[in-house]
Amino acid sequence: MLLSVDHVTHYRYDRPVRGVVQSHRLMPSKFDGQQVLDWSVTMTGGTMGSAFRDGAGDWVQGWTVAGPVDEIEVRVSGRVLTTDLAGILRGHKEIVPPEAYLRDTDTTVADAALIELGQLIAAADSPLSGCHALMEAISAAIAYKPGTTRAQTTAAQALAQGEGVCQDHAQALISAARAGGIPARYVSGYLQSGQDGMDHEAAHAWGELYVAGIGWIGFDPANQCCPDARYIRIGSGLDAQDAAPIRGISRGSGAEILSVTVAVQTQEQ
């Protein structure tokens, strides 16, 4: 499937800031399911730092903006040819050992309820079917309801309140999976779903679980499926914060007003 992305993040500061530093993971991952036709990331007034591919296979690009500045726009646009690999991350080069993804973070510490969900994996006939069962269970336990959780909401909190967005689904999934002994990570990317392409979930997140013998497999509890040709994978981490596509900080006292628009559309090939 040929997908086009137009993703604009706009920062406005109520008082000019003295400078901005950002670290971007905004390049589509290199693996058999994705072929980048063209792709660009721009930042108004920004100086590009040098870039590198990290041990998890993500392309990281640093940016700095010299102040004073009161408005910044990060624009991502491009086209990717995708193939449905049933969620399997085939042909992805990485060095971080899967075991490193058994570690908890503040937002993914499993509580009793998540540990119980994690037992679904051991209870299944195979780890793979256990992962599917876990995804179904998370999906059933957390209803999609925007505005009920915040960026800092933990997996345990989201599960307890039974509502959340894709971030909460993904964090609950990986938290329970780790509790069940399966290495798991948070994945950020794009999803083409609505007809017009302007879907609220266009900037999307899901989980990847490591199944011995197969490798990393994506699971999206929000849509109860494994990522297919509608998905573009960008980067991964131990939790939402660790996998954030844009991490940044400004120097100054100006309050930040953020607005994001994302459009992901299918194109005629």
Next chain:
Amino acid sequence: MLSRTADNLYWIARNMERAETAARLLEVGARISLLPTAQGYRNDWDSLLRASGNANGYAAKYGAPAQAQIEQYLFFDRDNPNSVAACITNARENARIIRTALTTQVWDALNTAFQELRQIEAQTGMRELSRLTEWVTRHTAMVRGAIDATQLRNDGYNMLNMGYYLERGDSTARLMDVKYYVLLPRADYVGSGLDNDQWSMLLRAMSASRAFHWAYGGEITSAKIAHFLILNPQCPRSLITCMAGMNNHLTRLAKLYGRETEAQSVAASLLHNLENQSTEQIFEEGLHEFLSRFIGEAAGLGAIIHNSYLSGDMQ
């Protein structure tokens, strides 16, 4: 040099000079309170609080002025950022942060002042005011002397001196302004015996009494005093001496770095203005108006120095 290092050097100087100002204020206050005038004591202490810029802070904590409390407030009170204790502690902390930019002698002088201050605070004796103020001027002079005798004549030395001159000019201007508007609220006192007593106290507060008589002799008049404290380059605390000092060290800095900033041109024009002033012009403008303008312009120069050297945001 790191901008933060420069900033700490600059503030060592400003804090030490400010500690000295607080001590001098206390000393002149104590002397005024011994004068048998009909004014009584209260108002004079009140004016001293205003001179130190802390009348509001004091009132909030203690209410009505009383000598013992004012001594406490101006000397020991850590809640008062301009107290001797606060300034010496801050200067020593500035020094500790950039310990290695100072010679052993300068650190020693600052640290000894701080350690002795802690002893004075701990004991109840040695609270006699004249001994306290003498203690302060001795230590500020020791620090200044150690700087002059031992510090490398590099950019840091210029930063220290810029701090000293800027703070000292501000202090002189404020003391004069207080004399004119607080000690002497009514114009018909000008030229009276009381007026002269107060001018004399002011000179004493600046350790400039003897120097004044050497330079002028005869009657103390407001015109002579204004000339001495504003326009006379021989007076170590005059506004013109302070501005010339700023110019000297800013020029040295520009030469060292091979580039000028806005600070050099602003300091040069402020000095030029003073050099072309006469006491007549000052009184025509109004002493208070003149001093207020100077205080504002000096503060503006301070802000430019901050932006040009200390903030770390220069390109």
Next chain:
Amino acid sequence: MTPYFNEMFQNNAVRPPYAGLEGWSADMPADIRLAKQAEAEALFRRIGITFAVYGEGGDPDRLIPFDMFPRVFTHSEWAKLERGIKQRARALNAFLVDVYGRGEIVRAGRIPGKLVYQNDAYEKSVCGFVPPKGVYSHIVGIDIVRTGPGEFYVLEDNCRTPSGVSYMLESREMMMRMFPDLFRENRIEPIDSYPDKLRRTLASVAPAKCDRAPTVVILTPGHFNSAYYEHSFLADLMGVELVEGQDLFVDGAFVYMRTTEGPKRVDVIYRRLDDAFIDPLCFRPDSMLGVPGLMDVYRSGGVSICSAPGAGVADDKAVYTYVPEMIRFYLGEEPLLNNVPTWKCGEASDLKYVDENLHELVVKEVHGSGGYGMLVGPKSTKQQIEEFRLLIKADPSNYIAQPTLALSTTPTFVEEGIAPRHVDLRPYCLVGERIELVPGGLTRVALREGSLVVNSSQGGGVKDTWVLSE
């Protein structure tokens, strides 16, 4: 008779290295001794060598007690130690390069992957990155105790930012100042080249992109940190800037410091700041102490960070037990320095032994430091032991246990005169283009009679450490 090895007296005779100190200490009248001690304290205070203890109130300008009685090693004793230390430092760095690369030692089954990859100190953001010269830990502090004439044990490794080297240098300075005759009468190896060696070590690991004489800085958490004196002392002796996070900034592909003349590029950062704080974009987002964007510049070869982020995984107390294995695996050598036998409470059989023998063991938190969170079995009350037993049971893998070692003693000036007190040794091994260390290290002494805890936060003091020339 004390069961402990006394480094000066053995069988009522003075051991050779201490021969030069026998007369000196015996002839010193009590009043002179007290006067010298007071002089030393006044000097330390004047220079500003003070030590604030974490989490304790009280005097922020507290001094670490200095004991004037030196601790002495013969040339051959030291030569043996030095070889063992260098061997260990090499193996630890080889381990770090390996576990952030292919992880051969784990694949070979010589160390459990769980211990390495699930360790809090394992930093996946540096996976696949080999720092300049393949060095992760540039200053390795190795804590060594002695139990007999030829018996030395490594107590723990410090691969991140071992502190205390300023006390090593200042103790020597103090002794040379107060007792110059001792240095004429005894041939003592000098240590004052340490700051130069450290600077050379750091400069030798400048990043590939650095095409001129590298600019080295020391990054401190700030002047409220308990080790601030040391940071500023080292910066001064090395002739480099001491910077805080706010003094540095990233612009494009490089790191710069804010100076009165504008930005100046920085090539090597000797950081005295924990991994979690060095870059809010990569680690703790609330850190105000670090430099935003630093890790991106580091990973793309624009700046070197010493020690490298992630180095801490090698000095974890649970990983410690595998260091002899690392030496065999990477170097093909037998360890020259022994580990202390260690029981890992995370393993069932070990936990059982520890539980049954708690009164005889020293138990430590795996990630603890500074002598906090530990139990010295033989020195604890029944109640303390029972309380600790509960802590261990609640989180076994957080604890290791070791036998209570009969730490050697050296003569120490105490109120009543001279008495034996327990000591340890921390040498500082520098690893860059070359591996080197100055002779000796920091000797810490437990000043309380009978105490085995030498940490300065627990009432320990320091001594000058001598290595005699051949």
